[in-house]
Amino acid sequence: MRNATLRNAIYLLIGVSSVAWFSLAYLNGLDLSKVRDFFGLIPKVVSIDLLVIAAFVKWGWKYKIFRGWLVPFPDLSGTWVGCIHSDWKNPQTGEKPPPIPVMLTVNQSFFHVSCVMRTSEMESFSYSEGFLIDVDRQIKKVAYSYTSKPRLSLSERSIPHDGTAFFQIIEKPNLKLVGRYWTERLTKGEIILEYYSTELLEDLPNTIGEHPVTEHENRR
Template identity: 70%
Template sequence: MRNATLKNSIYILVSCSAIAWLSLAYINDIDLSKLKDFMGLVPKVVSIDLLLIAVFAKWGWKLKVFRGWLVPFPNLNGTWLGYIYSSWTNPATGEKPPKIPVMLTIEQSFFRFSCKMRTTEMESISYSESFSIDTDRQIKNMSYSYSSRPRLSLSERSAIHDGTIVFNIIEGASKKLEGRYWTERLTKGEIVLNHHCNELMEDFPSNIEEHPVTEVENKR
């Protein structure tokens, strides 16, 4: 799948370059059979190619017409809402903490994406992201490693730590991310998110379920 996408990208770039060359030659009445005239158009053709690449990388890749054969990964831009289900067990009671409301914002372009996750007690930011897309093997995952920072008032009982999340991308009538996480504090669990909107929200929506600030949340 990856090789086919790369091959298609090269074909399109070569085709666009050829069209640009012929168009510029026609407009400026240039004889392309002369090497000097032919090479003289190189800077302009390269500029056109770079402009097309920039437009495609910023907006064009989101169009459904390119999905699959040219753009292997889905558009995940926006705000995702859901819950964290921690596998941590309170040693005093033997009980697991309640589900934790969480908000994930994803900012994505053709070349990269970044993730920011928030709960009532912490904020985590990704520093290494990747897609794993293979339709032949029915694999459609996105993953990232992150650094999690608790609120300053909670620093004494919740240290800064790193972790990794792997999401299974589910598309259809409603987009969903289902995944698992683990941290360097030897905690782990599951996360289920639904796509909420295309905007990058900076705070929880007013209608999301309120979750009390408790110590067990820091065991995520």
């Protein structure tokens, strides 16, 4: 998949360069059969190529038209809300907690993705992230390792720890992340998230449990 997208990117860049070369030659009345005219356009063509690449890396990669053949991964940027189903048991009662409301914010660019997960009791920050995409095998996943920092008031029963989260990316009929997590405290569980907003929220919304799909879906 990566080799195919790299090959397509090279072909597209060659096409952009060719169009730029002939367009500049036409506008400036140059004869490309002449070595001086041909090579004299190199700085301008390179500049155009760099501008096109910069625009693509900044904005273009997010558009659905490039998905699959040029951009192998989906755009997950924004805020996701849902619930954690943990296997942790209260040592005093032996009971599992009810589903825990949770919010995940994803800050994604063409080269990087970072994830922050929040509940009413903790915040976790990713430090190693990656996509696993194989269209032929119908695999669309994202995984990351994180450090979790519980609130200071809970330090007696919950200490900072590391863990890993692994999500299946569901785009149809609605945007959803379904996955699981495990931690060095030997706890694990399931996380189910639905897309909420293009904004990167900093606190759990009061409407958690209601998951309106925003304009983010329309650009996929």
